Amino acid sequence: MKMETLNFFDKVYEVAKQIPYGKVTSYGAIAKYLGASRSARMVGYAMNGSVGKDVPAHRVVNRKGLLTGKHHFDGTNLMQQLLESEGIEVKDNQIQNFEKVFWDPSKAI
DNA sequence: AACCTGACTACTC
């Protein structure tokens, strides 16, 4: 782990933590906000280490609102249930009304 | 050092 990587991770966590209840955002949005628009994959990778960081990783999905990372959670439908408990409609691993619940970090911060 | 993989995106057909 390099410092820069940790710094990047930290920023990702910082942004993710500020996602309001009932809202979601995309990896690319976070990456873009951090000035690393080409490293959306790294954002997803960062979420992989979000355990124990108080990061609501379930509120971060790909740009289509698809729960591509659900299998990284405990169980198979935990991520979906967490989202649904926040009032977000999720069907077939995809967030419904994605545009309505989308939270843009560059606008909020 | 080369190649593969992955919680992604954008462009093309």
Added chain:
DNA sequence: TGAGTAGCCAGGT
């Protein structure tokens, strides 16, 4: 409109 391809960065083998 939907599926396929290419580009992307970092880490593992």
